[in-house]
Amino acid sequence: MKLRSLLTLALLAGLTFPLSAEQKPLRVLVVAGGCCHDYANQKEFLKKGIEARVNATVEVAYDPTKSTKPLFELFKNPDWGKNYDVVVHDECAADITDQAYVANIVNAHKNGLPAVNLHCAMHSYRWGNYREPVKAGADNASWFEMLGLQSTGHGPQQPIAITYTDKDSPIVKGLADWTTVNEELYNNVQILTAKTLAQGTQKVPERKDKKGNVTPAQEVTAVVVWTNEFGPKKTRIFSTTIGHNNATVEDARYLDLVARGLLWSVGKLEADGKASAGFGK
Numbered sequence: 001m002k003l004r005s006l007l008t009l010a011l012l013a014g015l016t017f018p019l020s021a022e023q024k025p026l027r028v029l030v031v032a033g034g035c036c037h038d039y040a041n042q043k044e045f046l047k048k049g050i051e052a053r054v055n056a057t058v059e060v061a062y063d064p065t066k067s068t069k070p071l072f073e074l075f076k077n078p079d080w081g082k083n084y085d086v087v088v089h090d091e092c093a094a095d096i097t098d099q100a101y102v103a104n105i106v107n108a109h110k111n112g113l114p115a116v117n118l119h120c121a122m123h124s125y126r127w128g129n130y131r132e133p134v135k136a137g138a139d140n141a142s143w144f145e146m147l148g149l150q151s152t153g154h155g156p157q158q159p160i161a162i163t164y165t166d167k168d169s170p171i172v173k174g175l176a177d178w179t180t181v182n183e184e185l186y187n188n189v190q191i192l193t194a195k196t197l198a199q200g201t202q203k204v205p206e207r208k209d210k211k212g213n214v215t216p217a218q219e220v221t222a223v224v225v226w227t228n229e230f231g232p233k234k235t236r237i238f239s240t241t242i243g244h245n246n247a248t249v250e251d252a253r254y255l256d257l258v259a260r261g262l263l264w265s266v267g268k269l270e271a272d273g274k275a276s277a278g279f280g281k
Helices: 004-013 039-053 099-110 119-123 142-147 252-265
Strands: 026-034 056-063 086-092 113-117 154-164 178-186 195-204 218-230 235-240
Touching: 026 039, 039 056, 039 086, 039 252, 086 235, 099 113, 099 142, 099 235, 113 119, 113 252, 119 178, 119 235, 142 218, 142 235, 154 218, 178 195, 178 218, 218 252, 235 252
Parallel strands: 026 056, 026 086, 086 113, 113 235
Antiparallel strands: 154 178, 154 195, 195 218, 218 235
């Protein structure tokens, strides 16, 4: 008997069929804390912004220290990532140099845990001569290799004009170029395996040092949004160097970008830039 006939008979008999189970929320961890930023508020902007855009439950690991050495107990366990689908790194940990501790973090991503990296995460977990281009496989290269791009510093706080360069990427498809409030443009020491999605251009005014030496005004451009595939499992990694000031972190344009990057990292973003069924809001 044809399937349509069977369904008709079933309906006439009053039989019903169970609906598919509701999609479980993504398990997201936001790691925040450290020097130079208002993480107390920014972690909340991220949690609310992600949960408003994505079918996700966001847990926060927060260290209120204002130093460059925020420590997170969960990273001391090699299996720290097993309870999460994706981790948002928003820590500023420039002087954390415990290689075993950092290896625990990096190995979780190498073994398949997606990551979203924001702003000062790019200037974390570094040691040795990190201001020079690191060499593949060097003991101070693993964090930069996970990111896919090496950055070591930034210029003054001035607005950054963001231009999306890969219009076909679902992460930025349909998003309009925009200009931030005062932000820090991070340098690009070297692009390792990153795929560029956006560039930022900043007009840096003339500067005079204490000795009277003058640096002329200039326009500086750097990669500010990118993706990477890391390790043997080609773990998806999304990063943006934007996100210093609260006005930026709570800006809907910024949160839209972060949410899309997060969905892409877990394979739940469609080609048109919309969340896969059950994962959007």
